[in-house]
Each structure stands twice: as structure tokens, then as C-alpha cells.
Amino acid sequence: MIRLVATRLATSVVTLFLAAFFVFFAVQALPGDVAQQLLGQNATPEAVATLRKQLGLDANVWQRFASWLGHAATGDFGTSLVSGQSVSSTIWTAFSHTLLIAVPAIIVGVTLPVLLGILAGARRGRATDSTISVVALVAMSIPEFVVATVLVLVFAIAIPVFPAVVLRGSAASFSELASAAVLPAVVLVVAMAAYIIRAMRSSTIDGLATEYATTAELKGVPRRRLLWRHVVPTAILPVLPVISINVAWLLGGVVVVESVFNYPGLGKLMIDSVSTRDLPVLQAIALLSALIYVLVNLAADLTALAADPRQRTLNRARRRRRRPTLEEVSG
């Protein structure tokens, strides 16, 4: 068990290192010279050379990778080429804004769909199930910018409860942001809910059809207890990857939603950095997204380990008979 967790942690570290490697060298592989691009077409060669020296671009690429990685490990991503401020603090501000949307969205967007999925599965074929399934399907097929626009029309313009956009950008105060975060969070919940509901529904239906569910029913276990004690712990397993992918997507890629609401989060910062070619910021954002993906998947795997006693003993040495396939024999 401990070995299993340790192995899983080690894989995460390796994954992160590889991500850092690719992020760094992808930026290196970009065509053109960074200093040249920053200074524009009319820059004098001397100015370009000075900037290159200043940015450390004349050093060996491996050396630069090592020092960038070393600094990144301590949270130092250098200074922004555009604002001149520290990349870490810029990103941290934006990320904390994103978290203001993302954390409530994750909490609601995971628990609610899981519960709805279980409910729909348990009431298969009845009105509850059809309603949930149809609404989920509709929500799934509408792009999130449309959902966002509709919500703005209804709740910001027709009934002005929430602000439609954040006007003061990153200078906005917490209370301004808090009310501005509601609509984006709702959009994100709607966008991710559908997948989780559908996965959880079909998994619950499969779980209820198993022999152990029938056995429990025939030993007199009440319906509710049957669902929660016997079916859900196993039925949640195939849904965990769906949840982790959605959560990671939500944390890393709220770009569209933040753009629609002009919300000063990480996605907005990324778009701005792309348009200004602020490479240190982009590298840091890419690495942060990778970190989030790795952490979320790690969390999903550890939850699966906790929920499924069979996985805990999988690495224990035991004879597993391998049933050969047909093709291996006849061919």
C-alpha cells in the first residue's frame, strides 16, 4: 500500500519534470529571436545584443534550462518582459482570482452531478431519470460561451443581480470579484456537470445490476442503504477519471469563460501574455497547468485506492493466470 503510493508519487514528479522540459524547449523552438521580437523591426543590433545579454539568451541552452528549473522549483519564474514585475506575484494574483471561481465551481460541480447521476441511475426509466438525463444532454451540447451569454442576459441585464463583467481588471477588490465570480462559476458547473452526471448514471445502473447488489437486496437490505453501502463505492470508480479530467480542465482552461466575463484570472492572463509575447509568464502558466493536472490525477488515483480494496492489493505478488487470446493460438 505504502509502496503503491510512493510509486505513484514518484511518477508524478517524473511527469512534472517532463512537462517542464517540454514547456521550456517548446518556447526555445519558437521561430525568431525573443530579443528581436520584443524590440521590434527597427531596433539597432546593439540594442538587441544588450537585451539578449540581459535576458541571458547568450548562455548555453541546457544551462538556461537548469537555472530556470532551479528557480522555478523555488517559485521564482523571473520577471515579466512586459510589466517588469515578478512573474510569480502576477501569476499568483491571477490564480487566486481563478480559484475564487474554480473552488466553488468544483465543490458544487462535482458533488451535485455525482448525486444527480446516482439519483438518475437509481430511478432509471422514471420521470426523475428522464428529466435529469435530458437536461444533462442539453447542457452538454451548448458551448459554454453561449451559456455565459444567456446567463449575462438574464441575471446581469434583465434582472441585474450580478455584474456582467469586471470593469477594473486586476485592480478589482475582493468584494467586487466575489459577486463577479458567481456567474462564471455557474457556467463552469453547467459545462462540467453533464459529463459527470452521465458517467455516474450509467455506472450506478451497472452497479445495481451486479450480483452483489441483487444478493444484498435479497438479504433484506433497504434500498437506500443498498445504494450507498453496496453500489456507490464501486460505481464511483469509473467516474473518478471523468471527474479529474473535468476538474483539471476547469482549473487550467477557464480561458473562454474568463474572457467572456472579462474576469482577471489565469485564463485572461494567459491570453494577454500570448498577445504581448510575455514568454516567462507563459512558461510559468504552462508549468502551473501541468502541476494542476498532475495533482488532480494523483488525487483521483488516491481516492480510487481508498474506495477499492482490490486495487490496494493488486501489486501484492500473486499468481494471475493470463488467459491467452484466440489469435495467439491459431496464428
Place this chain on the structure above:
Amino acid sequence: MTTMPSAPTAPSPTAVVEGLTISYQASGHRVVVAEDISFSLRAGRTLGLVGESGSGKSTVARALLGHLRDGSAIDAGTVTVLDHDVFALDGESLRRLRGEQVALVAQNAGHALTPSMRVGAQVREALLVHGLPAQRDRVEELFRLVRLPSPETIGGRYPHELSGGQQQRVAIAMAVATRPRILVLDEPTTALDVVTQAAVLALVNDLISDLGMSVLIVSHDLGVVSAVADEVLVMNAGRPVESGPTARIMSSPQEDYTRMLIEAAPRIHGVPLPDDRDHLDDDVILRCRGVDIRYPHAPNLAVRGFDLELRRGETVAIVGESGSGKSTVATALAGLVDTERGDIKLRDADGTVHDLLGSAARRTVTVRSAVQLVFQNADLALNPRRTVGDAVGRPLRVFGLASGRADARARVARLLDEVGLGAEFAGRVPAQLSGGQRQRVGIARALAAGPTLLIADEITTALDVSVQAAVLALLDELRREHALSCLFISHDLAVVRSIADRIVVMKDGHIVEAAPTDRLFTDPRHPYTRTLLEAVLEPGHTELPASDVDEEPVAIDPRASLVDLGGGHQVRADEGVDTDA
């Protein structure tokens, strides 16, 4: 309608089923699963419900718990349990009936126990949901009752950490926890080895007399039923065929169907051995010497020091429980797992000697076609989207055995004829075939390659007894016609008795005894062979070994070696083995 003969002193019935007819709706028409079934259960008595797959016996059994499959409905008749019509009960009363008054032990405990719950918690739950005291010592007492090892701690384990026999004991403990009046056993031992099966049935027998329950046991195996049931009801295709006291049904069946079932059941007494095969030449086609097999990354060897000689036209059976290494030998010979040490030589039809070490991918085409494997589960071994003709024709194409399409078609037709299917089956897909027919296709496919050695890995385990008898007869006929050498893997000595020339008994990866078939049955030397023989259940056979026979350790001395007793009889010189010739 059938009536149960009842002694004048018989107690009043605990359950009465009368004229029960159940059907389900399928694509516009009604399919009758059970028709006009009547029986009653009495305290302390056991009724056996016997039939082949599709006879509706499980459906009838589960009706006692008020359970029907989705889409099924009662068309006629009543099920009365303890004076209540179970299908008229409201939800809460039905829930209270289930588990408290009528309890079920399902076929495969590996699937019937919830994987995410500790077994102790599952037993405790059976008590809790019926408002019964569920302290730790009550659960422990139940584990002791079903004779589970270390009852104090085993409750903390998860189902996957237990053996098949232990899982079934947990399921039984769970069912009897509430001291139900009626116990329904739905094929309780079908998924178990013979030794475990005998032990579990002995346990069930003990519990019935201790707890005074009414019992309904459902099985396709007349041996199982005659070991535990007082009365028998035989079903065929949803209809009652015959019923009466077990001894009467077994000794003088009135209906042809019952007679056929009894005759098809594998047995070790009163059946002739395979006819004398002294005509066998001494042409050894397979020789294994000191073969060690290990699965990748496994700490222990799966098979250790395996020796075998197989002559042309001979059938050798390898018998043992799951985990004994018998199937590992089969997969190694087929080249699906690597051998670690030792020597395997195959002599093909032309007399050329080949090495059979290493994986199939590294073998020459000749060797691959010379060794063919038939799988246990024909459902999984046939591609559901390919026709039977495709499946059988594939080896012909792969090994270039047919000259052109017309020839291939003709050969496929001939092969299908040979396995008793007929050429018209070539266009069908596996879903349109029965289990026995699929297994015949598997055999035809193996024959298509023109093998020297045919390996049959538990090929009849998933089949009904009547189908099993037919497949065994087919295999024997083919062996004779083609001078095939056959390696037959099974966990049941009774199954191999009628077809094997020699039997090799394996336990924990070792050969413990090897002898000509008659010698093994008349003079078994190793304690494990004797245990296997005692565990065989035949129709009409009512004795069972002890209920913990499957947990008894059989001493396998790692340093012991096989001793030759003469006449081809070898036994491993473990403790307590008589090695006098």
C-alpha cells in the same frame, strides 16, 4: 402437476408453490420461463430442483424470495411462504421477508459479495437490517459455525482476499445469520473445485440438521442433489418432469429425461474403463523433463519439475484443483507462457523432433499447427462477429492447408460434420449457438490445423452434464480416428475416467501421482488423490467427506521425489505415502 408424497407425520409446509407460471416479454412475444411448477417445502427437509441450463430452475427458486428478473411476470399460480402470498406483499414486508424468513445463497460468492465491504461488515449487516443483535461475537460465532479459519480475524478481510470456498462459506454465514425458516441455495457449488464442493455441501447438510430449516437446493448436478436432498423435482425447459424421494428417482427414474440426466452424470463406480488400448505403439510424441514454469514477476514457481510422456493416440488427463498448475502446463505447451527450465520435445507426424520451449511467436509454423489448444470458455474463445466458417477456416488459411477457396469451404464443411454440427453451421455466428455447439466449433477449429497434440483445457466445465457427455464422446471418437494425442485438463476425476488412458494428479505445482486410469482408481496412494476420489459426487451417492476437508493441509514435501511403483504408477514420496510396489 406434480404432487409430493408426504408422510403422515410430516410437519405443515413452510412454503407452497402452486401452478407457478412465469414468463417475460421479448420482441413482441411471450417467452415462458417456468410453467405449472408446484412443490412444497417442510421444516428440516431438503428439496432438490434439478435441470439443465435454461430449465427455469433459478427463476423458480428466486420466486420464493419474491424476486423476478426485470420484465418477467407471474402469469398464473401462487407462491406462499409462511402463509403469506409473497407477490402480494408490500415493499417493506417483502424486505422483511427477504433475509429474515427466506435467505438465499447465490451461485458465485465471488460475485455475490460486495467487493468494497469487509466480509464481517456484510454478515453484520444481514443482522442489522432485520433489527437483530449484531455484536462482534455473534459474527464470530457465525464464522465458527461455517468453519472458516481464524473466525476472530477473518471478518476484517475483503472478499477478494478469500478463496472461493471461503467466500461461499461467508455467503452461507450471511444467509443463516438471521436463522431463516427457509434457505434457498442456487447452484451453491458450481463455481467450486470438487473438494471444496464436497466440503461446502457437507457444511450445508450439517447446518440443515442443526438449524432445522426448510431447504431448496438448485443444481444441474444430480450428484450434488443426491448428496443433500430428501426429495427431487426434475425440470426441463420450464416444465416439471418428475418428482419424488431422491433415492427412488436415482434408482428407478420414470421419465426418459431423468434417465438421460442420470446416465450422463460423470461417475467413478460402475462405469467401464476405456477399452483396452494395448494397440498403442510406443511412439512417444511429447516428452517433458523437469519443466519449471514461472509467471512473469511471480516470486514462486507455478509448476515445478513436471515430467510427462505422451504416446501417439493416447489421452492423458491432468487433474488438480485451481492453483495446482494444471492449466499452466497447458498454456506452456501451447507456447503462451515461457518455461524457466527443463526440456520439452515434440515429435510431429513426419517424425521430426521439435523443441517446445519458448513462446508460440518464436515457433515454426509446423510446430504451431502441431499443437492446438481448446479453451474452457467457448463463449470467450470465439470472436462474436465472425461466422463459424470463418473461425474454423482460419487455421486452414494461416497454415496454408487448403488449396483455394473451394477446397477450404469443403474442408470446413467436413470438419463441422465431423464434430457433429453439419455444414449449414458455417454461416452462423457464435451468438446463435448453444454452449455445447460453441465448444464443438472450438474443437473443429483446433482440428483444422491438423494437430499432433490436442490440449483440452477444462473444455466441459461450463457445460451441462448431457452436453458434457456428448462432447467427451466426440473427443474420444476423434482421437481414435485421427490417432490424436490428447492432453485433457480437468478438476474432476469422474469426468476423465471414461476417456483417459493415464491420469496425472497435480497439487501446488507438483505431480503427486501418475498412473494408468484403472490403477489410479483401484490403488490410489497419495492422500491428495484419495481426497479427490472421496470428493466425487455421483448420483445415488449420499456420503460426504468432512465439512472442512478443503482446509486440511495436504503435506507436500519440497524435497520428496516421485517413486516408481512399476506398471507406470508413480507417486510422490510425501509423508504418509505408501511407496511399496
